[in-house]
Amino acid sequence: MRPSRLLEIKNLCLGFPGRKGTYTEVLKHLDISVRPGELLGIIGNSGSGKSMTALAVTGLLPREAIITEGEILFDGEDLLKMKPRSRRALLGNDIGIVFQEPRTALDPLMRVGRNLEEILTVHGVKDKEERRSKIISMLSRVNFDDPEDIYDRFPHQLSGGQRQRILIAGAALLSPKLLICDEVTSALDTVTTVEVLDLLRSLCIEMKITILFISHDLSAVENFCDRVMVMNDGHIIDCDNTYDILHTPRNEFTAQLLENAKLNPHSLNLVTADCDYSASPVMTGRSLSVGYGKKTIISSMDVDIFPREILGLIGCSGCGKTTLAKAICGLLPYQGEINIKGGRPGTVFQDPVSCLNPSHTVLWHMKEALRASGRSKDKASDMELIDKVLVEVGLESRPLNRYPNELSGGQRQRVAIGMCLIAEPELIVADEPFSSLDATSAAEILKLLAKINRERGVAILLISHNLHIIRALCKRVIIMNRGSESETGMTSEILKSPSSIAGKALLEAERKLHGM
């Protein structure tokens, strides 16, 4: 008789020995049971032990890890009591796993076909032709139009989404009973995420693969999983069907997790400056072409940014948004024409950690920005100006002598914005300024940008993949696709009924992922 549980983790304790005999417990009496055929999601903060669970089941734990007690039953058999050899025989055969970062997960020296072939070789498919035909049919199963061509490609010739599909194809090649997906969509953009989720769902249904879906992306979990477990501090604290967990959480921690993940820009009541589209633009770009070496990223784009407006720039990853932003800021050579009023635009980037110099204080950064802008006068008036700007960006505590690592992500982003403002630019280019922040800090920065736009009348070019934010903040939006403009117009029209294929794809992906 088949056991009613495909995978059952019972009372699992796992930890790492530290220095001087200390011991850090990562999993604490963990209990998980997975029913055959289901799509089970595990959510939780980073560091809650989600990934360690996946590694424990697959036996890929770091060598230092120690399992002190508990058992992992797979199909009724305890994996922890198995010999390494028989455990390896299960991997790839009965248990598959796909990880987060697809860009580095394939051997760069091997063609896709050879990368996948080793799974079959190891698990005893001796006939070469059989191996090839199996791989080709699996590649078309994961929606490659030309599997023969993909078979002969090297990983670096493929996009992130394509590589993730290849990794899924590899994990599903021998139709395993269990497929563990550890943050598989975290490195992918919205459109690709939806593609991958659709693919996984169809594999689950058609090949009867049970999927354990580990993610911190709640909207992916919501639209994908049947059942969700909430993990915190090494054990499961809540478990129910997806709808109940995400809509009527009973557990206090779950409610908190949902609250933190929720960023609803519409509820913030953002007020932006009124923009006059008949005025002359603060920034005009004409027939811009940008490339790295011989590779052209952007070809002949025209961009206008009007005074006091917040212009949105969206498109799937790799379409050239960041390249365009860099060209506008003068950080990349370009062909064509860029005219900007009021000198160099201010810049705010995605990752405030690497944008600040770790060995200098906030004061140094502000002084540096002031000096670069050429507005520095005498010491007293400089300090006064810095003080004023810090208050304006919401750093009332004036953390002048703090170092970047002593600040939170939100505070660092405020410092970066302060460094822009001190130069009094007429245009600020903000490239995904929220994406590395948690929902609460993102909302704060969102309010700050709206305030700066309203009170200073600064124009902002905002790059984001979050359409909610674009809707709430930008009156006008540009949709980019493959290095050129697909569509430009008022947000209210374009994001309701886009006419370009790229625009439709973005909206469709958002609808599927966020269920709007």
Next chain:
Amino acid sequence: MRGKNNSTIRYFLVRLIELLITLLLVSFMTFAAFSIIPGDAASVILGPDATPAQVENLRQELGLDKPLYVQYFSWLLGAFTGNLGKSAAFGVSVSELIAQRLPVTLGMSVIALIMVVVISYPTALISARRPGRLADQICSVLGHVLFAIPPFVLSLVMILLTSSLFGLVTVGRYTKPSENFFSFVGCLLLPSFCIALPKIAMTFKFLRSTMIEQNASDHVRTAKSHGLSDLMIEFRHVLPNSNVSAITVISLVLSDILGGSLIVEQVFNLPGLGRLLLTGIARRDFPLLSGMILYLALITVLLYFLADILTAIADPRIRIK
């Protein structure tokens, strides 16, 4: 498919042209340097007692009275056809001298290279498999020690150990390869080992850190999740990926050995290129020295070229854009 081939061929052609330009530059700078240094071949050949008239005669004979660019081009032309001029100290042609000494250096290089590869790869694999464990610690400490010992100390210790204590080899004896190839190889084994040891330590250190990096890489984790054993992963993924960067390091090591070892050849009394270079410097033998410099440059540049090509063959990311 044709596009791929074209870009590959173009890559090789560009490297080849770079190689030629480098060689030309080296030849020009060598010639210029020796023209600036006071004293010339004629006075070296005739010695301090020669009369100015004698020197002037020989200068005309050797073509040293002609304008510098004429001298340079005739020397360059000769170099291309293998004629590097006549050694002032030995009285024979420089190419012949180098050709005589090359077997020793070449033999030692090949033996040393084999030792480097055969010893450093397996030890690095073992070390990298469980970094920080006993095997790794032993290998790493040994590596540090060997890397730090100066070659002459090592040579002397080796001689002491092998000849005096065990009476295994006779030091100072040299058999030409044409006489008895096996005893030629035999008398090169110990000196090659002395040359190879620090290089083994260096290559080991490099390979170890590359392999540890590879072992922790995402694609190795993928391979593990596919059910491959440690050994299979090492041979299919870790080794080929480590080779991409190891090729350059090993070519550096090889070019270093091929230049001849001044100290080891001196200690073991072997007629190799290192000792030839030493003699050339001591006797201010300009034609010999400029010929040697050209030879060293050629070897270095050729090995770099080879390393570039091998890397491109090993790594499709370079070969196929």
